[in-house]
Amino acid sequence: MEIHTLGASFDPRHNFRAFKSKDVSKLAGKYYPQDFSSNDRHALYLECGFFVADVQNDSKFKNTTSVSDLCRRMVEFDKNWLYPMIYRLICLILTLPVSTTTMERAFSSMNIVKSKLRNKMNDEFLDDLIVLYIERTFADSINNDVVISEFELGGSRRVKFS
Structure with missing residues (x-):
């Protein structure tokens, strides 16, 4: 105040x-x-x-x-x-x-994202989930196939994405 x-x-x-x-x-x-x-x-x-x-x-x-x-x-x-x-x-x-306003949105989002099933996650992963939840309209516009192909181009992985 x-x-x-x-x-x-x-x-x-x-x-x-x-x-x-x-x-x-x-x-x-x-x-x-x-x-x-x-x-x-x-x-x-x-x-x-x-x-x-x-x-x-x-x-x-x-x-x-x-x-x-x-x-x-x-x-x-x-x-x-x-x-x-x-x-x-x-x-x-x-x-x-x-x-x-951003802080209020982040705290209310944390109550939704961090459920009883997810209360053992580390802070970095929680931060990433909250950002995705707050910016969900932008996240929904991202094409999953493009993200997968970017990961495949980044190097070899233990699991094949496609």
């Missing part, structure tokens, strides 16, 4: 009233430490002061209504080059709903 609260700092409504440099820095440091080195976090903090003053006074950003709209306008008006650390963090925030 905290990640969403900190991410709300980029809410452009009410002329970026919710923007807080401290929250932006905390968001990058706590939730994206591998994406931001200590130098990057320092640069991010410095960018924050300039960024908020810039977009609050720029008429091109007056009617910005969402974080995705902010990201689009940053690219459109070349602010992504002027504030690269802020742009990187906004892009990471925008992937959050996708990753959350």
Whole structure:
């Protein structure tokens, strides 16, 4: 929940009233430490002061209504080059709903895939089965004969597939 609260700092409504440099820095440091080195976090903090003053006074950003709209306008008006650390963090925030949805799908799929008969399988095989289950529409489009012929071309096997 905290990640969403900190991410709300980029809410452009009410002329970026919710923007807080401290929250932006905390968001990058706590939730994206591998994406931001200590130098990057320092640069991010410095960018924050300039960024908020810039977009609050720029008429091109007056009617910005969402974080995705902010990201689009940053690219459109070349602010992504002027504030690269802020742009990187906004892009990471925008992937959050996708990753959350993917995780929920993976856990619900695991309950279906990992039954009592399959509870002794290793993690790698379980991961493969879950991916196939989640992406079953794509998996259904794969021709089994093509896969078998690829395996046969890969080398000799103990069992003949065809």
